[in-house]
Structures are given as C-alpha cells and as structure tokens.
Amino acid sequence: MDNIEARFNLSFSNFNLDVNIKIPCQGVTAILGHSGSGKTTLLRCIAGLDYVKNGFLSYGGEVWQNEKFLLPTNKRPLGYVFQEAHLFPHLNVLENIGYGLKRTKTLNEVINLDQIIGLLGINGILTRRPEKLSGGEKQRVAIARALAVNPRLLLMDEPLASLDTKLKQEVLPYLQKLHNELKIPILYVTHSPQEVSQLADYLIVMKSGKVLANGPLSETFSKTGLPVYLGDEIGVIIEGIIGEIDTKWNLVRIDFDGGILWVPDNEQMILNQKVRTRIIARDVSIAKKEPEKCSIQNKLSGKIVQILNDQHKGKLLIYVSIGGSVFVSRLTRKASSELALTVDDHVWVQIKSVAIL
Amino acid sequence: MLLDDNDIQTICLTLKLASITTIILLIIGTLLAWWLTHSKRKWKKIINAIVALPLVLPPSVLGFYLLLAMGPNGFVGKITNALGISPLPFTFSGLVVASVLYSLPFMVQPLNNAFESIGKRPLEVAATLRASPLDAFFSVILPMALPGYLTASILTFAHTVGEFGVVLMIGGNIPGKTRVSSVQIYDHVEALEYAAAHRLALVMVIFSFLVLLALYIWNPKSKKE
Amino acid sequence: MFIVFFMLCLLSSSAYAEKITIAAAADLKYAMDKIVKVFKKNHPLEDLEVIFGSSGKIFAQIQQGAPYDLYFAADISYPQELSKNGFASSDVKLYAIGKIVLWSTTHNASKMTLTDLKDTKIKHIAIANPKHAPYGKRAQEALEATKVWNDIKSKIVYGDNIVQTAQFVQSGNADIGIIALSIAMNPELSNQGAHWPIPDNLHKPLEQAYIITKRAANNKLARKFADFMETTPAREIMIKYGFVLPKERDQTKNPGKK
Numbered sequence: 001m002d003n004i005e006a007r008f009n010l011s012f013s014n015f016n017l018d019v020n021i022k023i024p025c026q027g028v029t030a031i032l033g034h035s036g037s038g039k040t041t042l043l044r045c046i047a048g049l050d051y052v053k054n055g056f057l058s059y060g061g062e063v064w065q066n067e068k069f070l071l072p073t074n075k076r077p078l079g080y081v082f083q084e085a086h087l088f089p090h091l092n093v094l095e096n097i098g099y100g101l102k103r104t105k106t107l108n109e110v111i112n113l114d115q116i117i118g119l120l121g122i123n124g125i126l127t128r129r130p131e132k133l134s135g136g137e138k139q140r141v142a143i144a145r146a147l148a149v150n151p152r153l154l155l156m157d158e159p160l161a162s163l164d165t166k167l168k169q170e171v172l173p174y175l176q177k178l179h180n181e182l183k184i185p186i187l188y189v190t191h192s193p194q195e196v197s198q199l200a201d202y203l204i205v206m207k208s209g210k211v212l213a214n215g216p217l218s219e220t221f222s223k224t225g226l227p228v229y230l231g232d233e234i235g236v237i238i239e240g241i242i243g244e245i246d247t248k249w250n251l252v253r254i255d256f257d258g259g260i261l262w263v264p265d266n267e268q269m270i271l272n273q274k275v276r277t278r279i280i281a282r283d284v285s286i287a288k289k290e291p292e293k294c295s296i297q298n299k300l301s302g303k304i305v306q307i308l309n310d311q312h313k314g315k316l317l318i319y320v321s322i323g324g325s326v327f328v329s330r331l332t333r334k335a336s337s338e339l340a341l342t343v344d345d346h347v348w349v350q351i352k353s354v355a356i357l
Numbered sequence: 358m359l360l361d362d363n364d365i366q367t368i369c370l371t372l373k374l375a376s377i378t379t380i381i382l383l384i385i386g387t388l389l390a391w392w393l394t395h396s397k398r399k400w401k402k403i404i405n406a407i408v409a410l411p412l413v414l415p416p417s418v419l420g421f422y423l424l425l426a427m428g429p430n431g432f433v434g435k436i437t438n439a440l441g442i443s444p445l446p447f448t449f450s451g452l453v454v455a456s457v458l459y460s461l462p463f464m465v466q467p468l469n470n471a472f473e474s475i476g477k478r479p480l481e482v483a484a485t486l487r488a489s490p491l492d493a494f495f496s497v498i499l500p501m502a503l504p505g506y507l508t509a510s511i512l513t514f515a516h517t518v519g520e521f522g523v524v525l526m527i528g529g530n531i532p533g534k535t536r537v538s539s540v541q542i543y544d545h546v547e548a549l550e551y552a553a554a555h556r557l558a559l560v561m562v563i564f565s566f567l568v569l570l571a572l573y574i575w576n577p578k579s580k581k582e
Numbered sequence: 583m584f585i586v587f588f589m590l591c592l593l594s595s596s597a598y599a600e601k602i603t604i605a606a607a608a609d610l611k612y613a614m615d616k617i618v619k620v621f622k623k624n625h626p627l628e629d630l631e632v633i634f635g636s637s638g639k640i641f642a643q644i645q646q647g648a649p650y651d652l653y654f655a656a657d658i659s660y661p662q663e664l665s666k667n668g669f670a671s672s673d674v675k676l677y678a679i680g681k682i683v684l685w686s687t688t689h690n691a692s693k694m695t696l697t698d699l700k701d702t703k704i705k706h707i708a709i710a711n712p713k714h715a716p717y718g719k720r721a722q723e724a725l726e727a728t729k730v731w732n733d734i735k736s737k738i739v740y741g742d743n744i745v746q747t748a749q750f751v752q753s754g755n756a757d758i759g760i761i762a763l764s765i766a767m768n769p770e771l772s773n774q775g776a777h778w779p780i781p782d783n784l785h786k787p788l789e790q791a792y793i794i795t796k797r798a799a800n801n802k803l804a805r806k807f808a809d810f811m812e813t814t815p816a817r818e819i820m821i822k823y824g825f826v827l828p829k830e831r832d833q834t835k836n837p838g839k840k
Contacts (some may be wrong), residue, residue, distance in 0.1 A: 049481050073484035074493075086478055090500040099496070100486030149487055153558035421749075425727030428753040446755040447706055447739045529739025529750065530711060545744075547638040 002026075002060035004153070004185075008045050008052040017041055017052065017209040023083040025060055026181050028186045028200035032193065038209035039189045043157050045227075046187065047080050051267070059153060072200040074103075074355050079146030079184075085138035087130035093098060093141050094126040098108035100149035113148060119181065120144045123216055141176055154178075154186045159161075189213035197237045197278045218326070234317065236328055242273045254354075257298045258323020263354045275356055283352040284329035286318055288339055290348050298351040302327070304343050307336075320349050327351075364557050366533055367541040374449070374537060375517040378456040379464075382513050383506070385457065394472035406509025409462050416459065420526025422484070423455050447529035452537075455527055456517045463512040473499070478511065494532030511572045515565055601629040602803045603649055607656035607790070608743040608760035609680060609717060613823040614654070617816050621807060628803055636743040638714040642793060644669055651798035652807060655718035656680060656744075658791040666676040671799035677811055678825035680788030681763040682720050683777040685748070688757055692776035696728040696784075699758065704737065708750040710760035711740040716788060718747075721760035723785035751775075763824030790825075 002025035010017050017038045023029050033039040044050040046057060047063065048071060055064040079100075087096050101113065120140045130138060139159055146154060159175070172195075178186070179199055181342045190196060196203060196217070203220040205212040215221045218237045240256030246263060252269045253260055253324045254261045254277065261277065269275070291299060302322035312315050316336050318329045327349055331341075341347070360368070389408065393401055411419060426433045427445040434444050471489030475498060481492035499506075521539040528535030530544070538561055545554035606614045617805030618632055633650075635643075641660040644650055645667070654677065655661050661674045682693045689704075699707055704807050709725075716738070725731040741747030744762045748771060751759035766777040792811075798804040810816055817827055 022482070047485060049484070069375045072489075074487050074489050078485065080482075083479070084478075088479065088482075088497055088501070090503075099483075099488075103487035123480065145486065155485075175391070424749070424753050424755060428755040430754050434754075443705075444755060446750075446753075525742055526746075527755075528706070528707070529756075530742075531739055544711060544713050546642065547636060547711070549638060549642065549714075 004060075004187075005056065005058045006042070006045070006046060007056040008042065009054070010052045015041075015209065017045075017147050019206075019209070019211055021204065021211055021214055023185075023187065023204070023214075024202060026184045028188055028199050029202040029204060031187060031189045031204045031206060032191065032196050033206035034191055036208075037206040039206045040157055042206070043155050043187060043189050046153075047078060047155055047246075048076055050078075072095040077150075077152040079149055079151035079154045081139075081143050081146045081154070081159045083158045083161050085130075085135075085162075087133075087141055087145070089130055089139055091130075092126070093122060093128050093133070096130070096141060096283060097145045097148045098241035100145060104149045114202070116144050116147045119177055121149075123325060128329075134167070135163050136170040138274065138338070139163060139167075139171055143174070143178070147178075147182075151184060156186060157190045158190055159188075160192075161190075172198065193235075194278075197235075197276065203249070234328060234330070235278055238277045238279060238325055238327075240275060240277070242269050242271055242275060243270060245271060254356075256323075256325060258266075258302070258325040259323075261351065261354050262297050262321040263356055266356060278355045279327060279351055280353075280355075281317060281328040281330040284327055285350045286320070286329050286331060286341065286349045287350065288345075291350060294350065296350045296352055298354065299348055300327075301346065301348050304345045304347060306343060307341065307343060322349070328344075360489050360556060360560065361553075363532065364538075364541060364553070364560075367557075369538040370533065370535075371518055374456060375514045377453055377536065378460055378517045379510050379514045381453065382460060382464040383510065386461070386468050386509065386513075389461075390465045390468035390472055393469050395477070404558070408465050409455055411459050412462050415518070416522025417526055419459060420523035421453065423458070423523065426529045427451060427454070446527045447531060447535060447557065449534050452524060452528055452535055455523045456520055459520055459523050460513045460516045463516045464509045465508035467505050467512065468502065471502040471509075473561075475501050476564055484562045507575065509574065511568060515568060518561070597797050601631070601653040602801060602807065604630060604632045604652045604654065604807070605644070605648070606632055606654040607637045607640070607729050608634050608745045609656050609764050609790075610634070610654055611765070612768040613764055613820055613825070616819045616823075617811070619770055620815050621817070624810075626750055628806075630803065630807065634745075642779070648793055649797065651801055651804040652792060652794055654790070654792040655716075656788065656790050657717060657719075661791045661793040664795075669756040669796050670793040671796045672791055672794035672808070675711075675789050675808075676789055676791045676828050678790045678820055678827055680717065680790055681782070681824055681826065682717060682724065682760050682780045682785070683763045683766050684757040684758060684780060684790070685751060685771070685775055685777040686764045687752060687754060687760050687775040690776055691758060691778050694758075694778055696730055696780065697735075698723060699725075699734050700730055704757045706739050706756040707734060707737050708739050708741055708747045708756035708761075710744045710747045710761075711742060715741075715747075716742055717744045717760075717762050720785040720788050721780075724760070724780050727784040730812065732794040761793075767822070767824045790827075 004023040004025060006023070007020045008017050031039045031042060041050060045052055045055060051070065054067055055065055063069065064076055088099065091099065120143055122137065122140055122144055125133060125137060133141065141203055143159065158323055160171055163171060176199065188199060201219050202215065203217050204214045205220065238256050243255035243260065245254040246252065249267045251262050252265045254263060254275060263277070269279040300322050302320045304318055305321045305326065306319040308317045310330060314332050316331055316333055318331055318336065318341060320327045320329065329349060364459065382564045393405060424446055427433050429438065429444055437445060445454055479497050479501060480490065480493050483497045488496060521538060521543065524535065524537055524540055530536050530540055538557060542554050542557050545557065584794065614632055618630065622628065636656040637657055637660050640653060641655070641664065644653060644664060653661060653664070657676065661670065664670050665674050684694055684696070701778065709721040712718040712722040722731065722749070725734065737755055739750060741750055744765055747759050748761045748765050750756040752771065752774065762778065763779065766772060794804050794808055820827055
C-alpha cells in the first residue's frame with residue numbers, strides 16, 4: 001500500500017509543528033484536533049501552501065519536498081477544499097469548475113466531469129454566479145472544482161466548519177458519497193469527532209503541533225491518551241450490517257463482530273446495508289452479572305482489557321473487548337471500586353443509546 | 358469654433374500625457390502595490406510613506422526638486438547623461454516621468470486596497486487548481502481587482518490632466534511639447550484673456566465630469582449595492 | 583503647547599493697528615526686500631509685508647478685491663488700466679526702468695550677443711512667458727529685432743515669471759536665459775554667471791510704475807512708503823540692482839503708451 005510520508009519540524013515562540021507520519025494513500029484520513037493543534041498547518045504543508053524548511057514529503061514514493069527541492073503547489077496532483085468555498089466571483093459555477101480542469105494536463109479520468117456534477121448534485125446551478133448560491137451550494141461547487149483537476153489526493157480543510165448545522169446536514173451526505181464512490185485518498189481536517197466518526201477510515205489526532213495517535217479509526221478512537229483529550233465525546237465506532245428490520249417494534253438489528261445491537265429504525269435502512277454507529281462512553285454501563293429485567297435492550301458480555309483515568313478525577317474509563325470490537329465505558333471511581341473491577345474480569349455492558357451515523 | 362488650434366493642441370497633448378502616464382503607472386503601480394500588499398518586510402512602511410508623499414508635497418516643491426534632480430547637475434540628470442539620453446526637463450518624456458511620480462499614489466493606493474481586500478487566499482486556491490502564480494494573477498487577481506484598477510486608472514488619468522504646478526516647473530511651457538491645458542488656461546488668465554480661459558476650462562470641466570460619471574456608472578462595485 | 587501657539591498667532595495678528603501689504607512684480611524680489619528692510623529700520627513700529635507675483639496676476643487679484651495697498655508693476659500698462667477703472671487712489675507713478683540681460687551659468691554670457699543663441703551647442707533658452715510677463719515680452723521683441731527669433735523659437739522654454747526663468751538657468755536646465763538685470767545683480771546669481779546687457783534700442787522700454795490702491799486711499803503708512811521710494815536710500819538700492827530711475831523727483835505721469 002502506498003503511503004504519504006510527511007516530516008515537518010518547525011518551532012516558533014507561540015507555535016510549533018513536529019510531525020513525522022505515514023498516511024495511507026487510501027480512504028479518508030481525518031486529522032482531528034483543536035484550533036492551534038497544527039492540523040491545518042500540516043495540511044497546508046502537504047499542499048505546499050506553507051513551507052517548512054528542511055521538511056520532507058513524499059506521495060507514494062514520489063518526492064514532493066526535501067532539503068533541496070520543493071514541488072510548487074500548482075505542480076502537485078492534488079485537490080484542495082478550503083474552509084470557505086472561495087469560488088472565483090467573476091466566474092459562474094461551470095467556469096469555476098472548469099478553471100482547474102483547463103489547466104490539468106493529466107487526464108487519466110479517474111472521474112469525469114459529469115460524474116462529479118452528478119455526485120455533488122449541482123446540475124441545476126451550473127450557470128449561476130457564486131453570489132447567487134447558498135452556503136451549502138458554494139461548498140459543493142468548491143468540492144466539485146477540486147475534484148475536476150483529477151487529483152490523486154484530495155485535501156479538505158474543515159469544509160463544513162463555515163456552515164450552520166442545517167447546511168452541514170445538506171453537504172455531509174455528499175461527502176459520504178465521495179467516500180463511498182471515489183478511489184481518491186482524502187485528508188480531512190476537522191475539529192469535530194462527529195464528522196470523523198461519520199467519514200473517516202483512518203484517524204490522526206493532533207495536539208500542540210504533535211501527532212498524539214495515528215491509525216485505523218476505531219482503534220485510534222479508543223487508544224491510550226486519547227480519551228482524556230476527547231473529553232465528553234469519548235466513545236467508539238462500531239461498524240456492522242443490518243441483519244433484520246423489525247417492522248412491528250420499529251427496530252433494526254445491527255450485526256457486528258462480537259454481537260448484535262438493536263436500534264430504532266430511522267426508516268432509511270436496507271437489509272444487509274453497511275452501517276456505522278457511535279457509542280459514547282457515558283452511555284455504557286457495566287455489571288458483573290447478567291442484568292435481568294432491565295429497560296436497556298442492548299447488553300453484551302466481554303472482558304475488561306484496560307482501565308484508564310479519565311479527565312475527571314472521580315471517573316475512570318473501562319475498556320471492554322467484545323468479540324473483535326472494543327467498547328468504552330465511563331464510570332465513577334466509586335462505582336468501579338464497589339464492583340471491584342480489574343483487567344481481565346468478565347463483565348456485562350449495557351448500552352443506553354446507539355447513534356447510527 | 359469654441360477653441361482655437363492652440364487650445365486643441367494643448368488638449369491633445371494633455372490627453373496624450375495622461376494616457377501614457379496611466380499606462381506606465383498601470384505597470385509600475387501593479388508591481389509596487391503587489392509588493393506593498395504581500396511583502397512582510399518592516400521597511401515597507403517607509404516605502405508606503407514615500408509613495409504617499411506626492412499627496413502632501415506642494416506640486417511646485419515637487420516640481421522644483423525634479424527640476425534640480427533632472428538637470429545636468431542632478432543625480433537623475435547624471436544618469437540620463439551617462440546613458441546618452443538628453444536631459445529630461447523641457448521635454449515630453451520629462452513630463453511623463455514627473456507625472457508618473459506625481460500621480461503614483463493615485464494608482465498605488467487604490468490597487469493596494471484592492472489587493473489587500475482580495476488577500477492571499479484566491480492565489481492559493483488558484484495554485485491548488487494548477488495555476489502558476491503569473492497565470493493566477495491574470496486569470497483571478499486581475500478580474501477580481503478590476504473595480505480597483507478602474508478607480509486607480511481614472512484617478513491617475515484625471516489627476517494627470519489636472520496637473521499644473523509640476524508641469525509649470527519643469528515643462529518650460531513649450532507649445533506642442535510641454536504646454537498642457539492646465540498651463541494654457543493659466544496663461545490665458547495671466548494674459549487677461551478670460552474668455553479663452555473660460556472656454557478651455559469649460560471643456561476640461563465637461564470632460565472630467567464625463568469621465569467621472571462613466572466611472573460611477575461602469576464601476577461594478579457600485580452596481581452591486 | 584499647540585493651543586498656546588495658536589493663541590499667539592491670534593494675538594500677533596491683532597497687536598498692530600495699521601498694516602499694509604505691498605504687491606510687487608517678481609523682478610523687484612531682491613531690491614524690494616532690501617528697501618523694506620531699510621524702511622523698517624527707520625520706522626520700527628510700522629508693519630508691512632510684501633508679496634511677489636507676476637504683474638498680470640496681481641492686476642487680476644486687485645480687480646477681484648485683493649487686500650493690497652500698493653502695487654508695484656513691472657509694466658506701466660497694468661496700473662494704468664487699474665487707474666482707468668477706478669481701482670487706484672493715486673496717480674500712476676513711474677518708479678524705474680527695467681533692463682534685460684543675457685545670463686548663463688554654463689557659458690560666459692558677458693562675451694555673447696543675441697545672435698550667438700543660434701549656436702547648436704545651446705539647446706534651451708529660457709525667457710519669461712511673453713504672453714503675460716513684461717520681461718518676456720521685451721525679450722521676445724529684442725530677439726525679433728535681432729532677427730534670430732524664428733531660428734531659435736524651437737529652443738525657447740518659458741518661465742512663468744522672471745524669477746522662475748532665472749531658476750531654469752540657475753539649475754543648468756536651460757543653457758542661457760534672458761532675465762531682468764535686477765535679478766542677475768543679486769549676489770547669489772551674479773556669483774554663478776556673468777551677464778550681457780541687451781541694448782535698450784532693441785525693445786520697447788520696460789517702464790515700471792506703481793499706484794496706491796483705492797482701499798488704501800486714507801492709509802498714511804501706504805503714502806509714507808510710497809514717499810520713501812523717492813528718498814535717496816531707496817533709490818540707491820534700486821540703482822544697485824540695475825534699475826534706471828526717473829531723474830526728477832516729480833517726474834510722475836505716464837509717458838502715455840498704449
């Protein structure tokens with residue numbers, strides 16, 4: 001598998017970046033972090049928009065930057081979606097999309113223009129001027145424009161951050177479609193764990209210019225050090241398929257590696273469809289014995305693999321492996337001590353709520 | 358006829374001077390304004406102040422120093438002499454050089470504002486869309502800065518048409534070469550030919566009004582509002 | 583600090599009761615400054631200021647009500663016109679005859695004549711604008727009388743007034759110029775180049791006259807300064823700067839021209 005190798009090291013009094021990572025040239029890699037964590041700077045360095053002296057960058061073995069050489073941005077086979085759409089105001093939608101297309105020499109046609117336009121649903125607005133578009137439409141056009149240059153790597157810098165919740169919901173499905181239908185690797189910078197869990201295959205977590213964790217999504221999401229950082233949002237992502245749709249109770253059954261989960265049917269589910277769910281640690285409780293007559297439907301048994309301190313002094317994070325999956329539960333120290341939980345204990349977990357993403 | 362041949366000659370000369378000055382300043386002004394917008398050097402503030410100086414200096418003072426500088430003993434004069442160019446005072450080229458300096462802020466400042474408000478981002482966007490910096494300048498920045506260019510060109514043109522003190526100091530008032538309309542009006546007034554002065558002044562007022570009117574009608578910025 | 587300065591400005595303008603403004607032609611620049619200096623020494627309590635400009639400009643300004651009390655023109659026709667239209671409160675009084683000279687900082691003008699101006703080495707000849715500057719008009723007449731005007735016309739550059747014309751030459755931009763003797767006699771310029779007096783018979787006389795304006799009809803100081811111009815110290819200064827003076831104390835009147 002090809003990799004993007006990036007080594008950047010720079011330090012200012014108020015900011016530094018110290019990165020040495022390999023990113024797979026495949027799927028969506030989310031770069032998650034707070035503002036000031038260096039995630040955007042890393043993306044800009046990869047695009048060649050920012051320059052770090054003595055940095056190194058290669059894409060699938062092809063060197064884009066070393067001590068002696070810097071490939072200028074316009075010669076790198078990438079697409080870039082900025083936080084704001086930044087459409088060219090003097091060009092209409094089609095001309096905006098055509099801007100990069102005209103300047104692209106390598107027409108290896110991974111995707112063609114019609115496909116892009118269809119994928120992003122901008123057929124009806126091609127002759128409009130940017131000032132006549134809604135925020136969501138603008139961002140979709142910006143994505144189409146970035147894709148039209150046939151990039152071998154798509155970089156997205158918080159493409160949803162400038163949109164309100166409603167518009168986010170409008171654009172997000174298109175991003176998921178990109179993910180599902182295109183073979184282009186995407187680096188996706190965000191500060192929203194929600195977006196990460198909905199889109200990413202791989203995750204890089206950054207803090208103060210350093211990479212905290214780096215790897216496949218669910219693994220990284222529950223990795224050491226991260227829980228503290230993710231605060232309230234700590235949780236896990238479980239992928240599975242729809243095994244049954246129960247029309248009587250309006251529930252669907254998700255089969256995953258380790259068991260089943262029942263979740264309310266949102267009436268968009270199709271049998272055997274792949275789905276992704278997010279389970280937040282505070283919604284997971286632990287019992288030593290199998291609970292009986294409980295209102296909570298989803299209960300699973302497994303083994304404690306790790307116990308970590310939470311950000312809050314009175315709480316702990318308990319990692320339980322169930323089949324091939326890991327669940328995280330947040331408990332008070334008191335509760336944990338009363339149950340006398342230790343690693344390798346067999347326990348039951350109860351899950352209060354599951355969100356389908 | 359409203360104007361006599363001499364007056365028409367001065368008008369043609371004035372328009373020629375203003376056009377050439379505007380064209381030269383479009384190039385110099387773009388480079389300078391671009392540098393001022395994007396340079397991070399601390400001493401660019403000094404350059405900024407120097408560019409704005411002609412706004413403050415009385416034109417006669419500027420003209421006097423240009424006369425000294427361009428003269429055979431001045432440093433510009435020594436350079437032109439070494440290059441085998443005849444001295445600039447009392448020549449049309451000299452007027453062009455002086456007008457370029459005198460009207461510099463009228464070109465640079467609106468362009469600087471336009472570039473500032475466009476910012477760096479469109480250039481970055483263009484770069485990610487395979488456009489080289491030069492390509493990006495012409496295909497993105499130029500169209501985006503068009504209202505700024507329009508304002509800058511009209512201001513420069515109009516300001517050069519209205520230039521008087523500097524021309525009087527270094528032009529030598531030579532018919533067909535350096536006698537522009539503003540000087541001609543002044544001469545009419547000084548010679549107590551008020552009627553002739555009124556006529557020429559009226560033509561200039563109407564001309565300037567039409568130019569400015571065109572600016573306000575055509576400027577896309579004002580249209581949007 | 584600023585306010586104190588501002589108040590001082592206000593005070594100083596109201597401190598004197600009587601004050602006159604003299605408007606003088608540019609050729610008088612150096613001579614008039616000297617004369618005013620001497621006058622002030624003799625009358626330390628009087629306040630007067632002088633502004634210089636081209637005769638034509640001052641003429642137009644007085645017609646528009648400019649607050650000038652005395653007008654010393656470089657050509658008698660201007661005060662005559664003002665007098666005719668009721669802007670004067672005195673007779674038109676001749677005070678000097680001007681002279682024009684060839685002057686250069688790069689050539690020895692004292693050894694040249696007007697025909698030498700045809701020399702191809704001379705690229706630019708500065709004269710005052712004949713259209714409105716009396717000294718320029720006389721320069722053109724002299725060049726025409728010598729029959730060189732048409733040959734050198736293309737080399738001529740026009741100064742707005744006689745002082746600026748001298749500036750063109752002084753800065754080296756014009757090789758040579760025709761300026762007022764009174765300007766060429768100023769030490770600052772005479773140190774830089776010699777001059778050749780252009781014979782009087784080549785042009786009409788440069789009769790310079792003054793008037794007291796209508797607004798100063800009852801102004802004693804204006805009268806006093808006008809009288810001072812007739813005294814020996816003032817006349818000596820005028821002569822020193824190359825002016826020819828009317829002989830008798832009472833040779834007023836206009837020699838009736840134009």
